[in-house]
Amino acid sequence: MLTVLAVELRKLNRSLALLLALAAPTLIAIFVFFNMLRGEGAQPWENYFRVSGAIWAFFMLPMSVTALTALVAHMEHGPRAWDHLRGLPVARWKIYAAKAVCVLGVVAAMSLLNLLLTGGAVALAAAIKPVLTPTGPIDAGAQAIMLGKVLLAAILMIAIQFWIAIRFSSFVPALAVGIGGTFFSVVATSAKQGVFFPWQMPINMLATEAWRVNTALALGGGVGLVVLVAAIAHLTRREVL
Secondary structure, three states: OHHHHHHHHHHHHOOOHHHHHHHHHHHHHHHHHHHHHOOOOOOEHHHHHHHHHHHHHHHHHHHHHHHHHHHHHHHHHOOOOHHHHHOOOOOHHHHHHHHHHHHHHHHHHHHHHHHHHHHHHHHHHHHHOHHHOOEOOOOHHHHHHHHHHHHHHOHHHHHHHHHHHHHOOOOHHHHHHHHHHHHHHHHOOOOHHHHHOOOOOOHHHHOOOHHHHHHHHHHHHHHHHHHHHHHHHHHHHOOOO
């Protein structure tokens, strides 16, 4: 399994995945930077991290997952390499599991990078405009835990996108589902039923009601792992269309 995973990591290193992993958190940091400069007074560090986390969970995470899963799948769909991979003397499930682990790993790295770049953007803005120097302690641990929960709640969404992206050789179905899911998540932001919608589960980690957080975390993380395992099992038995 480790050998298969190492091969997948080398493939990602030669693809646009690293550019995507850097671009999304950087865009959020740029927004936080310029939005902070528009302010007139200092705010707690927590406020800036919360804004950054909300943008990540609400919009940038779903769109990044859509692009990332499509990219990972296209590395094999493009050159029609599935026949070669499935003919190798290695269990088929390991191939798909390694790809899923890589996707989750990249998303986790993007979450951490989002935290680091946001902190850097806030510090830079404060250096340019000292009156905006944030107040209070920098509770990076709490923010990291929050982003970790966002990642766990996003597993169901990631599993769905991964399943569709790998299952179909055309990138259209995966993009359609990802864009559609993000669209309905945005237009139905205030809906109470959003806690049961995979694309809204990550943003519910920032909710003030404990039941929303717990429900989204249980469904997104628990059910998400089950769906991911089911996806790997299904893809192992089926041919790619």
